[in-house]
Amino acid sequence: MSKLTEYISLIPKGLANIDEVAAGWLNVVKNEAGLLPEDEQYVIATRRSICDSCPFNSKNAKDLVGYKTSRTEEHCTLCSCPLIAKCSSMKSVCGAQYYNETHPDKPQLEVRWKAYEK
Numbered sequence: 641m642s643k644l645t646e647y648i649s650l651i652p653k654g655l656a657n658i659d660e661v662a663a664g665w666l667n668v669v670k671n672e673a674g675l676l677p678e679d680e681q682y683v684i685a686t687r688r689s690i691c692d693s694c695p696f697n698s699k700n701a702k703d704l705v706g707y708k709t710s711r712t713e714e715h716c717t718l719c720s721c722p723l724i725a726k727c728s729s730m731k732s733v734c735g736a737q738y739y740n741e742t743h744p745d746k747p748q749l750e751v752r753w754k755a756y757e758k
Contacts, residue, residue: 643710650720664729671728680730683756687727690752691716696735697723718749730756 654661670676671684691697696717701707707717714723719735726732736749 643712646710653720660729660732661725663731664725664727667728667730668724679758680756683730684728687753688723690734691723691727694752 667676667680667684671681676684691714693700694716695701695704698707698709698711698715698717701717702709709715715721716723716726716735719726719738721732721735726735733755734752736751740748740751
C-alpha cells in the first residue's frame with residue numbers, strides 16, 4: 641500500500657474522533673512550548689513510556705511480527721493513531737480499547753492506560 645493510500649484510509653477514523661485528534665495535536669504544540677500543566681506533562685510522559693515498550697507500537701511490531709507500513713511516524717497498530725498525538729490527548733484511551741470494541745469475538749487485550757481526569 642502506498643503511503644498516500646495508507647494515510648487516506650485513516651481519514652474516517654480521524655473524523656470520527658476529531659475532538660480527540662485536535663486536542664492531542666494542540667497539546668503536542670503546548671507541550672513543546674512549555675505551556676502544559678505539570679500533571680498533563682506527566683500523563684503524556686507516562687503514556688509514551690508505556691507505548692514505547694508496547695508490542696503494538698509500530699516500531700516494535702515491525703521487529704516482533706513483521707508489521708509492514710509505509711508510515712514513518714510511530715503509531716499504534718491497533719487503532720492507527722500517531723502516538724505523539726494519541727498520548728497527548730487527555731480524553732484518549734489506549735488503542736487496545738478500540739481493538740477490544742471492534743473485535744469482541746477475539747481474546748480481549750489489556751488496556752494499558754485510560755483517559756485522564758483531573
